[in-house]
Amino acid sequence: MKFELSEKQLGYLMVAPALLLVIMITLWPVAQSFYNSLFDYRLNDPSRSERFVKSNVDLERYANDFFYLSRDLEGLAGQAPNQDVADAATKISKDIEAYHEKLLAMDGLSEQYEEVEGRLASFTAISDRELKYAEVDKDFASDYKDFLTSAEKEITTLSQNSEDEAFKTASANVAGAINSSNRAIIESNFIGLGNYSKYLQSERMWKALGNTMFFTVASVGVELVLGLLIALLINRVFMGRGLVRASVLIPWAIPTAVAAMMWAFLYDGQTGIVSHYFEQFGLIRDASVLLSTGTGGMFSVIFADVWKTTPYMALLLLAGLQTISGSLYEAAEVDGANKWQQFWKITLPMLKSAILVALLFRTLDAFRVFDLIFVLTGGGPANSTESISIYAYITLFSQQNFGAGSVLSVIVFACVAIISTLFIKFIGSDLFAGRSSR
Amino acid sequence: MNKRPGIWFYIFLVVFVFFVMFPFIWVFLTSIKPPGEIFNNFKWFTSNPSLESYENALTNRPLVRYMMNSFIISSLTTIIAIAFASIAAYALTRLPIKFKGLILGVILAASMFPQIAIISPIYNFITAVGLRNSYMGLVIPYITISLPLAIWILATFFQKIPWELEESAKLDGATPFQTFRKVIFPLAAPGVFTTGILVFIAAWNEYLFALTINTEDTWRTVPVGISFYQSQFTIPWGDISAATVIVTIPIVILVLIFQRRIVAGLTSGSVKE
Numbered sequence: 136m137k138f139e140l141s142e143k144q145l146g147y148l149m150v151a152p153a154l155l156l157v158i159m160i161t162l163w164p165v166a167q168s169f170y171n172s173l174f175d176y177r178l179n180d181p182s183r184s185e186r187f188v189k190s191n192v193d194l195e196r197y198a199n200d201f202f203y204l205s206r207d208l209e210g211l212a213g214q215a216p217n218q219d220v221a222d223a224a225t226k227i228s229k230d231i232e233a234y235h236e237k238l239l240a241m242d243g244l245s246e247q248y249e250e251v252e253g254r255l256a257s258f259t260a261i262s263d264r265e266l267k268y269a270e271v272d273k274d275f276a277s278d279y280k281d282f283l284t285s286a287e288k289e290i291t292t293l294s295q296n297s298e299d300e301a302f303k304t305a306s307a308n309v310a311g312a313i314n315s316s317n318r319a320i321i322e323s324n325f326i327g328l329g330n331y332s333k334y335l336q337s338e339r340m341w342k343a344l345g346n347t348m349f350f351t352v353a354s355v356g357v358e359l360v361l362g363l364l365i366a367l368l369i370n371r372v373f374m375g376r377g378l379v380r381a382s383v384l385i386p387w388a389i390p391t392a393v394a395a396m397m398w399a400f401l402y403d404g405q406t407g408i409v410s411h412y413f414e415q416f417g418l419i420r421d422a423s424v425l426l427s428t429g430t431g432g433m434f435s436v437i438f439a440d441v442w443k444t445t446p447y448m449a450l451l452l453l454a455g456l457q458t459i460s461g462s463l464y465e466a467a468e469v470d471g472a473n474k475w476q477q478f479w480k481i482t483l484p485m486l487k488s489a490i491l492v493a494l495l496f497r498t499l500d501a502f503r504v505f506d507l508i509f510v511l512t513g514g515g516p517a518n519s520t521e522s523i524s525i526y527a528y529i530t531l532f533s534q535q536n537f538g539a540g541s542v543l544s545v546i547v548f549a550c551v552a553i554i555s556t557l558f559i560k561f562i563g564s565d566l567f568a569g570r571s572s573r
Numbered sequence: 574m575n576k577r578p579g580i581w582f583y584i585f586l587v588v589f590v591f592f593v594m595f596p597f598i599w600v601f602l603t604s605i606k607p608p609g610e611i612f613n614n615f616k617w618f619t620s621n622p623s624l625e626s627y628e629n630a631l632t633n634r635p636l637v638r639y640m641m642n643s644f645i646i647s648s649l650t651t652i653i654a655i656a657f658a659s660i661a662a663y664a665l666t667r668l669p670i671k672f673k674g675l676i677l678g679v680i681l682a683a684s685m686f687p688q689i690a691i692i693s694p695i696y697n698f699i700t701a702v703g704l705r706n707s708y709m710g711l712v713i714p715y716i717t718i719s720l721p722l723a724i725w726i727l728a729t730f731f732q733k734i735p736w737e738l739e740e741s742a743k744l745d746g747a748t749p750f751q752t753f754r755k756v757i758f759p760l761a762a763p764g765v766f767t768t769g770i771l772v773f774i775a776a777w778n779e780y781l782f783a784l785t786i787n788t789e790d791t792w793r794t795v796p797v798g799i800s801f802y803q804s805q806f807t808i809p810w811g812d813i814s815a816a817t818v819i820v821t822i823p824i825v826i827l828v829l830i831f832q833r834r835i836v837a838g839l840t841s842g843s844v845k846e
Contacts, residue, residue, distance in 0.1 A: 142668055142669060142749055143668065143669055143670055145664070145668065145749050145750070146664040146668030146669065146670035147664075147670055149660045149661060149663065149664035149668070150661045150664045150665060150670065150676060152657055152660070152661070153657040153658060153660070153661035153680075153720060153724060154661070154676060154679070154680075156657060156716060156720055157679065157680060157683045157717075157720055157721060158679075160691070160695070160713065160714065160716060160717040161683040161686050161691060161717050161721075162679075162683070163694070164690075164691035164692075164693075164694035164695055164698075165686065165690055165691055167693075167694035167697075168690055168691065168693060168694055171693060171694070365589070368582075368585065369586075371578060372578075373578045373582065373583075373586070375586070377832060377833075378590075379586060379589075379590060380832050380836060381828050381829050381832045382590045382593055382594055383590075383593060384828045384832055384835060384836070385593075385594075385597070385821075385824065385825055385828055386593060388774055388778075388824045388827070388828050388835075389778070389820075389821055389824055390777065390778040390780065390795060390796035390799075390820075391778060391780060391796070392778075392780045392796035392797065392799060392800045393795070393796060393799050393817055393820060393821070394596075395800070396799055396800060396802075396813055396817060397596050397597075397600050397817055398596065399808075400600065400603070400810050400813060400814065401596060401599065403808075403810070405612060406611060406612050406614075406810055408599050408615055411615050442593070442596070446593060447839070450836055450839060450840065451839065451840055454836070454840035455840075499685050499687075502687070503687035503688065503689060505688070505689065505780065505781050506780035506781065506796070509780075509800075510780075510800045524687065524689040527689045528689065528692075528781070528785075531692070531693050532696075532785055537693050537697075540693060541693055543689075544687075544689050544690040544691075544692070544693065545690065547687045547689050547690055548686070548687060548690035551685060551686070551687050551690075555682070555685055
């Protein structure tokens with residue numbers, strides 16, 4: 136009994152590291168992606184480069200700007216060409232001071248502000264998020280921002296109306312400083328499901344999703360039929376089996392990006408041999424069609440995918456065929472069943488679980504297609520081959536828009552989850568049968 | 574079933590293998606043409622073969638460096654993934670723990686996760702810990718791809734190992750860990766090796782993470798490096814063909830040597846025996 140217990144504990148101990156790793160680097164990031172998708176979160180915009188559920192002040196930036204702003208504003212009244220302008224400048228200066236004091240009066244903020252000022256004075260960058268950002272009241276932040284926006288407008292008008300060159304420059308500088316301080320106050324960029332409603336109405340998103348589904352159904356369908364045919368034909372003893380098997384494995388084994396590069400060369404309108412032969416045989420009207428039209432592009436991508444993965448499909452199905460006992464066919468032969476009947480009554484039913492598993496893996500693989508299309512057509516021409524993964528990649532990394540891009544990631548994830556649930560319903564517990572029971 | 578294959582069967586085989594291999598044949602024939610002959614020329618064989626494209630492919634871009642990067646990253650990934658996976662797969666197939674179905678389900682689900690769904694948080698994480706443009710920066714995300722795959726395949730192999738050996742080792746007073754090391758591991762070594770090959774190939778071929786995380790040219794891997802041979806204005810097909818041949822040769826050798834094992838590994842998860 137004691138031995139059994141420790142063996143069990145050891146079992147958990149042995150599974151734990153792998154399970155933790157899997158959770159840390161797949162489940163946790165998916166949760167993060169979902170969280171990111173709720174924000175207007177952009178890496179290339181300083182006021183949105185973090186996720187803020189509450190309003191915040193970027194103290195590093197604010198303290199720096201405020202130092203110059205208060206100095207310049209006080210000086211501005213002295214430079215004013217007439218009393219009205221001087222009064223206006225003084226009033227803005229006083230109001231800003233009031234807002235500033237209100238800000239510092241908040242809980243613990245004055246100490247934090249001093250600390251930040253100290254760092255600024257010694258020219259050290261602040262990497263500690265806790266120190267850099269201070270949470271502030273939502274209403275206060277929006278009031279302060281509104282005030283700064285209108286103050287900037289007012290001073291810009293004063294600057295434009297003035298004829299005094301020196302005042303013109305000084306006031307333009309102040310307007311710039313106000314604008315900068317304004318951007319240091321960051322309102323929450325939490326927008327809930329806003330990104331989702333935007334994408335669910337986006338034509339480009341639906342087009343990309345449609346492209347992905349078309350690609351998946353067409354390529355997996357062709358691969359299944361061709362793969363099954365090939366598997367049936369080579370399911371026998373013949374010379375050179377090893378050679379055939381090796382040649383079939385090579386397309387599967389080379390990197391997809393390398394295969395895509397090869398096909399880009401073969402499809403090329405000027406030097407591509409495949410497009411040249413297609414033109415010669417009258418399949419396309421001229422050699423450039425394959426990569427420069429939407430239909431041609433989609434065909435090219437599917438054709439390249441079929442070339443790369445049909446052999447793999449054939450291998451999986453061949454392994455399934457080889458588990459069917461020959462005596463079944465002998466019995467059917469005795470009963471007078473012809474080849475066609477044998478195929479439908481014996482081969483297909485016996486092969487069902489192998490087909491479903493192969494289909495599951497291939498469908499999921501095809502649905503998240505990225506490198507093949509990215510390298511071969513780049514999603515073009517005119518987005519006609521853009522898959523949902525490519526659209527997500529462009530939004531995430533070319534536009535640096537992590538909030539919106541995460542929505543697309545979540546959509547891919549949801550589709551994959553739905554597809555696998557459907558398949559696993561069909562496959563049932565077969566998938567686990569051999570493994571989970573002792 | 575046991576019909577002797579006739580002449581038509583072999584003709585079919587030759588045609589089939591020719592179609593499968595055609596892109597490689599054509600790319601190879603292009604790579605030995607002098608670069609001037611490539612454009613608008615559909616002659617199969619050149620009359621004056623040259624190695625100029627190979628020279629260009631190796632000098633215009635750091636192809637050798639790409640291959641070294643890919644080799645180091647894929648090897649590290651394989652070693653780490655196999656170490657964790659073999660321990661976990663052993664416990665899952667052999668030790669009396671609960672929730673096996675659930676754990677295997679989570680692992681299988683993780684292997685189906687689309688990479689695009691996890692890339693932005695991983696990118697943020699790798700950037701935050703300062704691992705952009707390094708080997709570990711790619712090894713960490715590659716474990717996401719390879720660990721579930723490795724556990725799944727290894728669990729199948731471990732399942733096939735006869736039980737009696739383990740029982741008798743236990744009777745002789747071996748601890749579970751000793752059983753694992755002295756009985757299971759030698760028997761499982763072929764399966765572990767096969768899984769290692771599959772994990773290595775998967776890591777070697779990965780594109781999306783390599784593209785986003787290692788953006789400096791000297792840290793690129795083979796698939797990303799090859800896709801960057803084309804510039805904005807010209808596509809040097811000669812260089813690309815030669816580079817493709819160079820990076821394909823190691824894979825062809827790997828496949829020729831280990832084809833039996835690879836097929837066994839690929840089909841182990843999908844067929845019940």
